[in-house]
Amino acid sequence: MNALIRDIYNSTHEFVRTFGAFQLFFLRLIRHSPRMIVRRPGLIVKQIYNAGALSMVIIMVCGLFVGGVLGLQGYANLSRFNAEDSVGTVVALALIKELGPVITALLFAGRAGTALSSEIGLMKATDQLAAMEMMAVNPVRRVLVPRFLGGVIAMPFLVAVFTCIGLFGAHLVSIDLLSVDVGAFWQQMQLSVSMDDIREGIIKSFVFGVVASLLAVWEGYNAMPTAEGVGRATTRTVVISAIAVLILDFMITAVML
Amino acid sequence: MLRRRENWLKALDGSSENLIEIRDLMYSRGSRVIFKDMNLTIKRGEVTALMGPSGTGKTTLLRLITRQLVPQHGVICVDGVDISSLNQAGLYEMRKRFGMLFQNGALLTDYNVFENVAFPLREHTSLSNRLIRHVVLTKLHAVGLRGAADMWPSQLSGGMARRVALARAMVMDPEILIYDEPFVGLDPISMGVIVRLVRRMNDALGITSIIVSHDVAEVSTVADCSYLISDGKVAASGSPDELHAANSELVRQFMHGMADGPVAFHFEAPDYAEQLLGRDAE
Numbered sequence: 001m002n003a004l005i006r007d008i009y010n011s012t013h014e015f016v017r018t019f020g021a022f023q024l025f026f027l028r029l030i031r032h033s034p035r036m037i038v039r040r041p042g043l044i045v046k047q048i049y050n051a052g053a054l055s056m057v058i059i060m061v062c063g064l065f066v067g068g069v070l071g072l073q074g075y076a077n078l079s080r081f082n083a084e085d086s087v088g089t090v091v092a093l094a095l096i097k098e099l100g101p102v103i104t105a106l107l108f109a110g111r112a113g114t115a116l117s118s119e120i121g122l123m124k125a126t127d128q129l130a131a132m133e134m135m136a137v138n139p140v141r142r143v144l145v146p147r148f149l150g151g152v153i154a155m156p157f158l159v160a161v162f163t164c165i166g167l168f169g170a171h172l173v174s175i176d177l178l179s180v181d182v183g184a185f186w187q188q189m190q191l192s193v194s195m196d197d198i199r200e201g202i203i204k205s206f207v208f209g210v211v212a213s214l215l216a217v218w219e220g221y222n223a224m225p226t227a228e229g230v231g232r233a234t235t236r237t238v239v240i241s242a243i244a245v246l247i248l249d250f251m252i253t254a255v256m257l
Numbered sequence: 258m259l260r261r262r263e264n265w266l267k268a269l270d271g272s273s274e275n276l277i278e279i280r281d282l283m284y285s286r287g288s289r290v291i292f293k294d295m296n297l298t299i300k301r302g303e304v305t306a307l308m309g310p311s312g313t314g315k316t317t318l319l320r321l322i323t324r325q326l327v328p329q330h331g332v333i334c335v336d337g338v339d340i341s342s343l344n345q346a347g348l349y350e351m352r353k354r355f356g357m358l359f360q361n362g363a364l365l366t367d368y369n370v371f372e373n374v375a376f377p378l379r380e381h382t383s384l385s386n387r388l389i390r391h392v393v394l395t396k397l398h399a400v401g402l403r404g405a406a407d408m409w410p411s412q413l414s415g416g417m418a419r420r421v422a423l424a425r426a427m428v429m430d431p432e433i434l435i436y437d438e439p440f441v442g443l444d445p446i447s448m449g450v451i452v453r454l455v456r457r458m459n460d461a462l463g464i465t466s467i468i469v470s471h472d473v474a475e476v477s478t479v480a481d482c483s484y485l486i487s488d489g490k491v492a493a494s495g496s497p498d499e500l501h502a503a504n505s506e507l508v509r510q511f512m513h514g515m516a517d518g519p520v521a522f523h524f525e526a527p528d529y530a531e532q533l534l535g536r537d538a539e
Contacts, residue, residue: 127363130325131422134357135377135429136349142380 025218029148032141036149043142047150051112051213052157058111059104063162066103067169070094074170075178085184089192091170096193096201100163102249105208108155109241113216116147117237120220121230144217151216155209156202163201200256207248212241276301276433276465277322282331284314284321291317293489295331304459304466306476306497309486310511310520315469316360316437318486322467323355323435324348335433353381356431360438362418364410364425370397371406374425381429396424401450415442423451427458434458436468440475452479473512477501485511487520 037044074087120143123129129139174180216237223233277299284292291314299305307315320326322333324340333340335351343351364373374393378384384392397403400420410418419442426434436455440448456479459466470476476483477497485493485500485508493500493508501512510518526532 123366126366127359127361128365131357131359131363131365133325134323134352134355134359135380135425136352137377137380138345138349 052154151213
């Protein structure tokens with residue numbers, strides 16, 4: 001019994017300590033961000049390219065097929081109630097409010113997040129971060145902040161691309177394949193999608209960008225400096241990011257309803 | 258604790274010829290004590306070698322001197338300043354006076370050889386590209402790799418990577434140059450050039466050099482003073498000639514590479530035969 005209580009105490013203590021360190025780490029990134037934005041914008045642009053432009057293909061392909069599936073499912077189910085003209089509304093609301101931000105964040109964690117954490121973990125394992133410290137260069141400012149900001153800035157653009165391509169996929173399936181009326185498709189969408197829906201999508205994409213990028217740089221920076229440690233950090237990045245995104249999605253949706 | 262630190266600081270020699278002073282250093286990792294009550298002085302303008310059997314914590318000592326690690330007890334003073342007392346800005350100012358060659362080179366894999374060497378200049382100075390190019394090529398020429406300026410770290414051999422790292426370590430003309438195993442993986446020609454370069458830079462620029470190495474022969478040709486570290490303490494110190502002539506069994510074993518002596522070649526293990534037979538029985 002004593003051992004069980006001790007284990008619970010140790011686990012709780014470790015969790016609280018790690019969570020506190022995580023918050024301090026986040027504050028350090030925020031504290032260094034303005035200076036890096038002003039003085040070294042080139043480093044951030046490079047990371048936007050790495051996290052954003054290099055994720056574009058996977059985002060576009062996935063967006064196209066998710067939109068296509070939504071078009072198919074929407075048509076199949078709405079036609080039972082003779083409401084197939086509303087397929088545009090269903091697809092647009094699903095993509096803008098939920099699937100666009102969530103699926104993009106999951107894909108981002110899988111592609112850019114893992115790349116970030118493994119890159120930073122390897123830099124640590126090969127003493128590159130220690131070498132920067134010895135050259136009086138702060139690795140948090142020089143390495144982590146640009147990568148974090150790059151991810152945060154890239155995410156809303158990726159969500160926008162995913163959503164647009166998704167709508168295009170739904171258009172292809174619903175109108176070109178299933179002969180839904182093109183005017184009804186777009187008009188219904190225009191009438192039912194409000195600015196509040198778009199704002200919700202933008203807020204989610206920004207929050208998910210912060211969370212996914214933060215977790216990626218945190219895991220990489222705290223990886224054990226071994227091959228196994230870097231592998232574990234990469235895996236944890238995907239798993240924790242996915243869980244965090246889904247929980248936060250629920251919370252934001254609940255707040256914004 | 259504060260009073261103890263004051264006592265340590267009072268106990269320091271304070272002489273201007275001592276650049277680095279370590280007093281009553283204690284450092285442990287988990288339950289393993291690496292240094293206990295270690296005292297060591299590095300004189301200004303000299304080449305000082307830190308030697309010792311594998312696993313005695315020579316690299317750890319370098320990391321403590323540069324405050325990449327923090328000791329549990331004791332004080333480390335660099336040029337009269339207790340480095341534990343520095344805030345981050347002060348520490349970075351101090352580190353600008355250091356150049357460090359890491360064991361594995363630690364080159365930045367995002368940058369080619371030229372940009373690796375130029376990195377400290379771009380971060381800390383506002384020199385023009387033309388001047389940076391001039392300085393970088395001069396340093397690369399000194400280590401014989403001017404022709405490799407456009408190569409990437411992945412294209413370099415271990416020895417070449419270490420020479421590039423050496424060029425990077427000295428590009429800011431530091432006051433203190435720290436070499437962690439600088440001779441590993443170098444061919445005899447490169448080794449000879451690097452040994453002469455270490456000595457020449459030290460004398461010409463008036464810097465202080467600290468070398469961690471197992472290579473007794475090469476260290477003996479370049480060091481003014483050597484420390485032999487064993488069991489968490491300084492086991493012997495003096496010029497290479499003094500260490501070669503020392504009567505201590507440990508020093509003789511290390512300096513002459515003998516298998517028998519106080520330092521066991523084999524890590525602590527159960528009886529060989531019993532272990533083998535035990536395994537068979539399983």
